[in-house]
Amino acid sequence: MLAESLFFSAVLFVIGVVGVLTRRNAIIIFMCVELMLNAVNLAFVAFAQVYGMAGQVFVFFVMTVAAAEAAVGLAIIIALFRHRKTVNLEQINLLKG
């Protein structure tokens, strides 16, 4: 089932990319990044079936990093919301000058 898994993984990853490019809500963009991480995890698990256990161990690490990223990223979004009263990325343009 390697080819089928890679197919689903690619489609899910591309849906995540399209979501990041078409949305402005910071939280939805963040969730799209999580979807992309999940898609890559699927590819890792599919390869682990053929190449050995290292793929599944790496998925474990990806999940840990995703959990850390979610905690810090959501804290940043809350801090941003407190200052700007919005999570719309078009209105968060402090660095634009």
Place this chain on the structure above:
Amino acid sequence: MTQVELPLFYTFHFYLFGLIAVVSAVLFVTRKSPVAAALWLVNTMFCLAALYVLLDAQFIGAIQVLVYAGAIMVVFLFVIMLLNLGHPSELADARGLGWKLAAGFVGLALLAEVFTLTRSKIPLKFLELKPGALATQIATEGAIAPVAKPLFTEYLLAFELTSVLLLVAIVGAVVLGRRTKDAG
């Protein structure tokens, strides 16, 4: 690579869960409300957990449900509701047509690239496991031992480093989320 003959029951469920995952992901990126989007993403993650189980990764499937669908998405939903993002002014957040066309183009290009890559044949010398080898290993050793052994031997340093990473993330989240006096 010699193909093992898979039962129809298996392939049917594989395609079923894969299709549900893709459809929920599409619904997830097109929903206006962040809460609805988050719930569709939870659905995608459950289907991915089912796919992991079908791919002989029972332990990964279990922690997918516990960590991703259980913990991470609950934190997302918690923040969405804390910030009260259901407000109508926040809902219309899709970008204009130019961005959508660009995103479609980038998406098609990425898909084409990935499909070209997956069409290439993998040399047999890189194939370490015979088809079905993982399933027999899980049948004899249980689902967790095959993951735990490399995790605590070969990848022990990385495992210890992730604990440091989690500590840094906890401290960072607390510092960032702290209410300062001027910004209260």
